[in-house]
Amino acid sequence: MSFLGKFFSRGGNKYVGIDFGSHELKAVQFGGSSRGAVLEHVYRVSTPANGIKDGVVSDPQLVGEALRQLVADGAFTARKTISAVSGPTVVVRQVTMPVMSERELRDSTKYEAERFLPYSVDEAQIDAKILGKADDGQNMDVLIVAAQKDLVTSQMSALQFAGLTPSVVEVEPFSMVRAMIASDDPQYEQNIALINVGAASTSINITKGGHVPFTRNVPIGGNAITKAIANGLNVSMEDAEKMKREKARILSQQDTGPVPPTVTRIFNVITPPLTELVTEVHKSLDYFRTRFRGETIESVILGGGSSRLENLDAFLSHELGLPVVLASPLERSIHDPADFPADFLRDAGPSMIVAAGLGKRDLASDGRAGAAA
Numbered sequence: 534m535s536f537l538g539k540f541f542s543r544g545g546n547k548y549v550g551i552d553f554g555s556h557e558l559k560a561v562q563f564g565g566s567s568r569g570a571v572l573e574h575v576y577r578v579s580t581p582a583n584g585i586k587d588g589v590v591s592d593p594q595l596v597g598e599a600l601r602q603l604v605a606d607g608a609f610t611a612r613k614t615i616s617a618v619s620g621p622t623v624v625v626r627q628v629t630m631p632v633m634s635e636r637e638l639r640d641s642t643k644y645e646a647e648r649f650l651p652y653s654v655d656e657a658q659i660d661a662k663i664l665g666k667a668d669d670g671q672n673m674d675v676l677i678v679a680a681q682k683d684l685v686t687s688q689m690s691a692l693q694f695a696g697l698t699p700s701v702v703e704v705e706p707f708s709m710v711r712a713m714i715a716s717d718d719p720q721y722e723q724n725i726a727l728i729n730v731g732a733a734s735t736s737i738n739i740t741k742g743g744h745v746p747f748t749r750n751v752p753i754g755g756n757a758i759t760k761a762i763a764n765g766l767n768v769s770m771e772d773a774e775k776m777k778r779e780k781a782r783i784l785s786q787q788d789t790g791p792v793p794p795t796v797t798r799i800f801n802v803i804t805p806p807l808t809e810l811v812t813e814v815h816k817s818l819d820y821f822r823t824r825f826r827g828e829t830i831e832s833v834i835l836g837g838g839s840s841r842l843e844n845l846d847a848f849l850s851h852e853l854g855l856p857v858v859l860a861s862p863l864e865r866s867i868h869d870p871a872d873f874p875a876d877f878l879r880d881a882g883p884s885m886i887v888a889a890g891l892g893k894r895d896l897a898s899d900g901r902a903g904a905a906a
């Protein structure tokens with residue numbers, strides 16, 4: 534990018550990072566400054582019922598209306614957006630290929646992707662990037678990212694219904710890394726598990742040095758916990774949701790004080806979905822350790838709305854034998870405490886992990902807005 538290009542784009546090229554969650558639509562906007570990205574707007578609204586399923590916006594007009602509300606009520610000033618796709622059809626793969634130009638790569642990627650995509654390449658939106666020379670010194674390492682086209686096109690049409698301009702669509706794991714790990718962080722060169730426990734699903738990713746060698750999505754999250762409370766205690770889904778937020782707590786042997794009977798009952802009914810979740814995380818981390826022998830995972834960053842379930846961090850830490858911290862993507866960013874009180878940033882932070890990372894994309898390292906990739 535030329536120096537002049539950067540100069541002209543200053544101030545004009547702002548983006549709203551939008552996370553299309555099945556439970557909530559979340560948005561974050563940053564502004565550029567010489568000190569880095571400055572937090573400007575954070576907002577979320579409920580996703581219309583059945584508006585998003587398996588990452589696909591099933592009703593773009595309805596979701597578009599909700600997005601319009603989100604942008605208006607959150608007082609966002611940018612109209613260009615950066616959003617992310619996620620789910621089981623999103624594939625991130627590093628492969629080794631013979632040295633070739635970017636242009637030749639575009640044609641070869643399709644054939645390469647055919648080998649590992651679980652759906653037809655004709656249904657896929659595929660992108661590839663040359664990472665550099667492979668360890669053998671002859672071939673090159675290439676990053677291939679693919680998603681089912683429906684995911685991308687349905688989001689774009691919802692954004693257009695909202696009067697917004699889709700600028701970039703990326704994949705969720707990269708936004709999470711950008712939100713939480715910077716190249717000057719001491720943990721940058723360590724393997725960190727980034728786990729996003731949402732409503733319909735959980736994504737489990739491992740990152741090191743800005744790369745994401747492992748990503749997986751499992752269809753279990755907050756909805757399964759709410760359902761377990763509704764069925765187990767014979768209450769409506771609305772009441773179960775409220776009980777989950779207000780009374781649910783994961784109990785442990787360390788709990789010495791008296792525990793109210795409702796808390797114990799809730800704990801008993803949510804144990805099966807929690808066990809299933811922790812089993813999936815275990816399997817993923819074990820797979821990574823086997824696939825990349827010699828690599829150790831140092832810690833876990835936990836995000837997503839369901840990470841707010843009381844004691845989920847301590848429970849995972851105990852089960853995995855690793856330190857677990859709650860994601861704090863907003864607290865990490867430069868902000869004015871008069872606009873964003875510490876409590877607000879701490880409470881909202883974990884569920885904003887994807888939106889915050891998206892909002893930060895295309896702010897160059899000097900904090901100024903740059904052109905879209």
Ligand SMILES: Nc1ncnc2c1ncn2[C@@H]1O[C@H](COP(=O)(O)OP(=O)(O)OP(=O)(O)O)[C@@H](O)[C@H]1O
Pocket residue numbers: 553554555556557558730731732733734735754755756759774777778837838839840841842843884
């Ligand atoms: N304090 C809380 N305690 C427990 N669960 C909570 C709390 N706050 C929110 N949740 C749960 O978090 C989930 C929403 O999280 P999030 O916003 O990350 O999901 P989403 O991105 O909309 O969904 P998905 O990514 O699965 O499509 C809901 O299941 C909600 O019940």
Ligand SMILES: [Mg+2]
Pocket residue numbers: 553554555731732837
């Ligand atoms: Mg989500």
